[in-house]
Amino acid sequence: MTPQLDALLDTLAAYPATDDAACFTLPPAAYTDPDLYALEVERIFRREWLIVGRTSDVARPGDWFTIDVLDDPILVVRGTDGQVRAFSNVCRHRYMPVALEKKGNDRRFVCAYHGWVYGTDGRLVAAPLMEGSLGFDRARCGLPQYRLEQWQGFLFINLDDDAAPLAPQMAEADARLESYRSAELVTGLAYDTIWEGNWKLATENGMEYYHHMGLHGRTLEAMLPAAGAHMEPAPASGRFAHSRCPYADRAAAAERVARRHASRFDEADATSSYAMGLFPNISLALTPDSNNWLSFLPMGPGRTRVIGGYLLPENLQYGDPETAARRNALIHEVNEEDAQATWRLQQVMASSKAAPGPLNVREGTVAQFYKYLGRTLAPERVAAMPAAAQ
Template sequence: MLDLAAERGHERDLARMDWERDRTAPPEGFPALPTIPAARYVDPAFLSLEREGMWDKAWLYAGHTDQLPEPGSWFLTRNTGTPIVVCRTLAGEIKAFYNTCKHRGAPLVKEEAGTARGFVCGYHGWSYTLDGKLTAVRDRRDFPEFDMACHSLSAVRCERLGSLIFLNRDPDAQPLIEHIGPMAAHLEELQLETLRLVDSRSYEVDCNVKVLLDAFLEVYHLKSIHENTVDRFLDHRAMIVTLWPNGHSRMVTPNRRPDWVDPGTKGMPEIPTVSAFTATNNISYHIYPNFVMPPAPTGIPLLQFWPLGTRRTRVVSSWVAPDHDPANPHPLWETRIKNWERILYEDLQFAPQIQESVEGPGFAGMSLNYQERRIYHWHEELDRRIGIERVPEAARVAPVLAPFVAHD
């Protein structure tokens, strides 16, 4: 059951939707959002600052605990920009290490996933436990004053949000659950620790990663891009936004009809603790910088957007769901994922052409409206993480949204 605070929060959100639907102007006191400079999407110097100051120090989704089904299981991820091995130790803990032998940098593993009792470098045979400790060195007699304890694998911060595994290359990063702040309480009803991995696939697109991220932080585009799909049942004019600290946010878009139910999910197992508010509206959570999660009682897509360079992006789309049996999946999953993929392709279709435009002389910057404030919130946080003093003045965004950030 929901606690009283959550119920009152949902009542406030429903009232906010009614206000949004009926308003004739943005709220009193909301500022005209300054233009976001085009350089933030194309300038190599700025994108280098972005990589160093944000991507290399962010909490990033790595995978699901189902990918580590038993002690000794491991998988390799490169999405974070460098190869990292995530493993379940013999004691059952989940840990992560750079895929780098401490001898001469050879890879510990060469496959994408596997099971082992430890890691053995294929180049010179140095051996490590699944906890990262060096246990054997070939011809150790030839290494004078060699301290095994000083040559453990380089660990990567690894923490979980239920069954979802996140990594952070910054050893001093704030703990994940503290970092997402008020969002953590909202996610409790989803029972993320119980959800099983259903499917995961990826797509590569020729554009800067922010071109695609932008599209998933607003619904202003629904009537143009999704005319024959989600626009048929979503009321974008009643959408509400909650901006949280550290760049995180939530967007809730109501159905046009409160009694509408997705016919493609009828009869599928449901998360028993999902509230009526979540079940009858379309919520999208954003964990900064690149994780988007729009939950439904019968399953949750997990979207990540990864920079593969300055103008190429990988989109990873995964699904988690309650009571999923990988050996005997529910018969509706195949159609459901195909329908989701159709919507996803609608969002991806213009990205390469947008990239061409933002690189051209006709584009000086982005002019955002009130509905698109999550995008501006994203950029404000980027400058904070880089360090505003390090961002060239011509590429900065003015910090104007602080009064609209919720701390509970």
């Protein structure tokens, strides 16, 4: 182990026993160190449930899309039997990606190299001219499958075949999200882009409202002022962190929500934006009328694939086109501001004088994210800390 990784793991292990309000940012090296990144891949991304899209992305039988998760090319498809499955998008003959495009609708997949044919259930249904091949057994040449679960309208996959099921881990989050009914929302705007920065910078950014007053000073601050942001109590499961930011005009928000949703939302939810950071890499920013989600998939220490979408109730999606265009332009601008910040931060992470700074009390979500990292990346060291009982 390098001295740098050793020091980083010591730092991470100290977070769980530190008050949220006493936490400092991670050291700059946490965002660049290749060995820490390798450990994150092994202990986080190869083990945790990761969002790859929405159930509505594969609404009809035969709908499919492809996505790379780390080094694994994945084909998600709704079979002609109605089941959604995730397969390895690598041909069982000589490795050609079976689906070469980003998405489509098909009854079968024909490999572009030698024409092997797979069904939407992953089975190999035909392989031309294979007579005489002694090792060929069609039944053994189906596409390998990944674990897939659906939650709140999202599709999750897991690279670990032995991972614990997702649903039980989400019980606390489900209770908190119930009134938002995210599974019923439709995608008004989808993103799929690359941010030039470490996945943790992107994830932290999606967890706090404090940056409204700086980064989103022209776009969000007037509507959702950072000063009012505050933490929600940390969940017992440690599976997520959450905070909220009340609207500047709470009366108007309450009136709007009462008109559209009767009494489904309590007053706090009706008059504020609510952010849930689901560990390791998911950001949900909810209002009674929307869920702006982002999932950050690392492509290396300094590069992150960002997929996400702005979800809203179906009856609002097809409202006044001018309002929709204005809304989409605002969401796009806000995302660009966040992308720029991630890039700017990454640029200075090798600075010899850069040093951890104190977190704001509105950034307790970030502190809890660091605690998750400590527990997950350095569990042995956390257990050996004096306050290990917590």
